Amino acid sequence: MNSSGGVGILVYLAIAVSHLRLRKRMEKENPGIFKIKMWLFPYLTYATIISMISVLILMAFIDSQRPQFIFTMLFSLIVICSFFFIRRKKAKYMENELNIVSGSPNSEKL
Numbered sequence: 001m002n003s004s005g006g007v008g009i010l011v012y013l014a015i016a017v018s019h020l021r022l023r024k025r026m027e028k029e030n031p032g033i034f035k036i037k038m039w040l041f042p043y044l045t046y047a048t049i050i051s052m053i054s055v056l057i058l059m060a061f062i063d064s065q066r067p068q069f070i071f072t073m074l075f076s077l078i079v080i081c082s083f084f085f086i087r088r089k090k091a092k093y094m095e096n097e098l099n100i101v102s103g104s105p106n107s108e109k110l
Contacts, residue, residue: 006059006072013052020045 020042026033038044059069 001055001059001065001068003068003071003075006056006068007075009052009055010072010076013049013056016045016049016052020049 023034023038023041056069056072059065059072
């Protein structure tokens with residue numbers, strides 16, 4: 001498996017975790033919302049999550065896969081950090097825009 005496969009596993013892992021959380025929440029809020037039931041829910045989703053985590057862990061211990069594992073984790077770390085950086089930067093921008101529009105005294109600091 002190459003590093004793009006590792007990134008793909010991480011994407012599917014995020015989808016599986018989101019599916020697990022959102023489906024439980026939606027069924028709790030509105031029972032009977034789903035017309036078609038997923039087979040073996042939530043056990044199949046848990047099995048899928050465990051399988052994907054196992055593949056990632058195995059990549060770390062197989063010598064030929066270790067560079068791809070490291071690159072995948074490094075890429076993931078960069079993406080996650082950039083998300084928080086951009087979110088914080090956007091929050092500061094929105095706060096400054098709100099101060100300018102509302103005419104608060106803090107708008108003079110710009």
